[in-house]
Amino acid sequence: MARIKLQLFSCIRHFLQSKAARKRCTGSNHVDNINISAASKTINQEVIQVADSSSVVLQRSVKRLHFGSWEEKEMAALEIQRIAKEDVKIKRLMAELGVIHVLVSMVASEVVGRRRAAVQALIELADGTYTNKALMVEAGILTKLPKMNVDVVDESTLREFAELILLLSSLAYKQFPLSSPEMVPFLVGILESESSLGTKQLCIGTLYNLSAVLENAGPLVSNGVVNTLLKLCSVKELSEKSLATLGNLVVTSMGKKALEDSHLVPDSLIEILTWEEKPKCQESSAYILMILAHQSSAQRDKMAKSGIVHVILELALLGSPLAQKRALKLLQWFKDERQAKMGPHSGPQTGRIAMGSPVNPREAEEGKKLMKNLVKQSLHKNMEMITRRANVAADDSSKLKSLVISTSSKSLPY
Structure with a gap:
């Protein structure tokens, strides 16, 4: 010893x-030349x-x-x-x-x-x-911290634990192994507890750092991180980092499936598209919806039933440049799908009745009138909403012109 x-x-x-x-050595360089010897002695x-x-x-x-x-x-x-x-x-x-x-x-x-x-x-x-x-x-710090019971630890201590784990999670960017079966449940427990927003922000920051490495997607998804973050997305103070973390997870197969299976999708993400004061959140939410809607008619049907079309139409008019691009891409997909459904071979066919010939002319005429009224009402409602929020800005004409831009690409460039 x-x-x-x-x-x-x-x-x-x-x-x-x-x-x-x-x-x-440093101190002596700043002493006045006249009193250099005395000053040097004092400093020493x-x-x-x-x-x-x-x-x-x-x-x-x-x-x-x-x-x-x-x-x-x-x-x-x-x-x-x-x-x-x-x-x-x-x-x-x-x-x-x-x-x-x-x-x-x-x-x-x-x-x-x-x-x-x-x-x-x-x-x-x-x-x-x-x-x-x-x-x-x-x-072994990562195995010792999660043993604390988040329900009995005081708030200040819990915040310090979260701050330390956040500092350590930066090692994930250097491919340092951070495998600990207790750590992710510990973080999720804090996020689902009554802890303060500041403590939760630290925990979400840790999850974001971990989600940047694809190999960590499995433990994160299996411990319920996706549903926890989807709930926190509705809290505007926590939404930006939560959406960024979900954006990292949605590009993995496990993360995408967890989002598709969640009952909070797409309604919670569509709601975020209306947050004009949170452009970053709008962009992240549109990105996640793009990934989910890409080559998935089932997801696009869910989104359409949730009323996404008029929301992304408004976002294409009033959103940030990046949000506009993503909204236009989504609009193009819904437009292409609608045209495909209305094609000449999209409905049931029979050999005895000529295509387009009504079985009952009177019923067919009434159906056409009803459809026209529904279309008019929908267009009128959408235009009222867009006009109300646009406030007839001076540059509206240039934004409206962007709606006529079309593209045949099915990739995700934004």
Whole structure:
């Protein structure tokens, strides 16, 4: 044990001595030439005092964390958090001093104060350092955090847990393995609890980072992330990130099927298309609907029955440029499908009655009148809604011209 202490303190001393030397060199360059010798002497003394003070505090904190009682470990964790916050370079030194593994082991403590002190220190050490994050994951932090019961943990502690997991989830972009069977249910539990919007935003941010890697789609979908996010989409403070996460999942086969099978689709997504104050949400919702409607007549039928046509018509007039493009693509598909259904071979045929000959001329005439009235009413209703929301803007003419643009492509360029 004495040998370990000696190694720890020599490492700290070497770090702080090199730091003091750099500060002496930097400080002397800014001293006035007239009083350079006196000022340099003063600065050197101050730097040495600061270095000695930092060395004492750091040595004491590391010693208590490794060899002290549980109470001393808790105080040392708080001190390490403060030191790491003041000096970014010390964050890297902490990994060499072996404090991360000790802090991770403290997270599983049943004592609330001790657990929170460890989590707060880990948050500070994880911020902006890839190595420290990787060491935390390797030490098993992802298996210890989800063991907390979200129903009994206080809000501030829950938020700190969510913040730490969000910092660690950035490793997903570097293809770092974040496989933990407990983590996703833990996040879903927070999202479905009565936690604050801020805590839920942190959790959704974590799910978004995880969904950016296709291999994570399976665990996310199987743990009910799709339905949870669809519910949160209706909350405008959480909708943008929720839709972005669903946009990552819908391009996978499992994610697309989960969206298709949800009873919230397409109604919840169509409702979002009407949010004029949330253009990003409109764009994301239109993108998800495009993926679902592409080469799926069943999904297009569901959307048509939910009244999507007049909504995307309005979006094509008043939405952002990207939302307009996606709305026009959807309109083109519904137009092509309607023309196909009205084709000469779309209905049942018989050999004894000529095509188009009515069985009862009177009934056929009444049917035509009824159809014309329905079409007129629908067009009048749509035009009233569009006119009311467009407010007869000066550039409406240019937007109306975009409706005549047609394309035969069935790809998804937007």
